[in-house]
Amino acid sequence: TMIFQKLGISVYDVLEAAATKWNFLNFTPGLVGGHCIGVDPFYLAERARQINHDPRIILAGRAINDSMADFIAERVCAQLSGEGKILVLGLTFKENCPDLRNTKVTDLIQGLRRRGFTVDVHDAAADPLEAKKFYNIDLVPSLDDLKDHDYAAVMGVVSHDAYKSITGDDLERLLEPGGLIADVKAMWRDLDKPDHLRKWQL
Template sequence: MFMSTPSSRIAVIGLGYVGLPLAVAIARHFPTIGFDIDQGRVAELHKGLDRTGEVETARLRASTMRLSAKADDIAGQDVYIVTVPTPVDSGNYPDLKPVLSACRTVGRAMKNGAVVVFESTVYPGVTEDICGPELEKYSGLKCGTDFFLGYSPERINPGDREHTVDRITKVIAGQTPEVTALLARIYGSVTTGGVFPAASIRVAEAAKVIENAQRDINIAFINEITMIFQKLGISVYDVLDASSTKWNFLNFKPGLVGGHCIGVDPFYLAQCAQDNGHHPEIILSGRRINDGMGEWIAERVSAQLSGPSRILVLGLTFKENVPDLRNSKVVDVIRALRARGHSVDVHDPFADPAEAEHEYSETLMPSLDGAAGYDCLLGAVPHQPYVAFSGESFTTLVRPDGLVADVKGMWRGMDIPQSLRLWRL
């Protein structure tokens, strides 16, 4: 079978938040081609523009990586690394269509002896039981004999400049010990964080899916106690300040759980559990709490207002200081406020207006210039420009006796003008 050498040819399939940084890192050590079906995305990357903000223009332009949107260009590579998204459908069931589409593309392109590695988050068994047969179907090759499988779960955290792909520990697993050794050489050359060989591909798949499910459950607990403390007239942030002085307290924060991972991956684990005859009570309970947080926030804010009001929502992305709009739960707050008769404007300096319109039918304000007189200012995402607000910012945007709703605690410690009312979690 194929063994890694400095001349080994590697194709990274999918150039989003995960694939692009990985492809750029691998290209420093191996001949690499980055492939994406989105021709517009590839055209932007050719110009040195990464709309995700994960790879700087200078680093992108300096990379030796080839870029292509043509499937013929990835034919005959030695290793294929699949980094396409794994979303859920409208019923929160795992949607494997992007992965299966990638399998068809790779299957048609790969040669005898190829290794296909998946980084996409899936439940245990998908790589071997679903992807393997799909690759066989479109390649005419036999899995485990003519080509081999591997799994190395992605751990990209959008906007995180510390835990980058070239610094984190990479979990790896191969269909055979030789494939695992191959992945150790490839990923070991990329990251200073080292590699961890999992006991099997299924174990590696399981490890990934519980990482985000664990965070989801912990945040759900904090969100639930936030609801309790609101009834008691206590700020959860004040409680967390006190509790976090204990050495082993897990200092999670309340809020809207969106994004492509934490708000999605638990459903993959839940589906796997149900397929195997187990009802996952804690996992699904956590999902219900977190998915209901937008509605709860809208209800609490609306209760502070007298009748239909003009509301300005600050932030639409799923987290601070990134353009990532995937699975944003701020949208839930906006829709719930409108359902209660309020007029809502939305501003976000990081989000792409075209993407906001396409994904959520939201028209973003181009700037805050001239914005004034709102009945309520709702801080949904702690982007740095919002955190840096002054007292004058509030008095300009909000009418006297208007409400400042601080969902993320970004204005804690700030003296909000006395002419305004403050509500926070």
């Protein structure tokens, strides 16, 4: 993913081409968190060390996955001028699931804030009380109640079904003129967007 970004190619275009091969397995990039993939490799790596085996491949994979939040924050913020507001859609560790354990979206939010942006967060599946308790994040209760043209960027981070149906008109209402649609999970690849809005995709 990071190589393709430097080449100016979306990893999802590469995956689409690769899918023409009969034995293709569709693993998609993003923020790899949760209580399995985000944690279990470290248990395996520790056990490997106990039997004098070097688990460098396992740990390299985790290091890359753990760096993705900052990589995405850097890429998005580089396309925005200075300070502003960003709306992040999704907080759970995976789509259509209320589970917030070990979500990497919090790392992304911190990365955006470190770069001077104000961040609002909405999640269609998460419990607002848990978001507040575990991460001190006050979820936006409804997208419909948000002020028009208030955001420099809207980021689709977790591909909840509720976000896949968002239209170009919906995003235009939320974004400043010339605002950025940041499509981390390729939810809006075929989005019909107004010409004045910009789009970035992982």
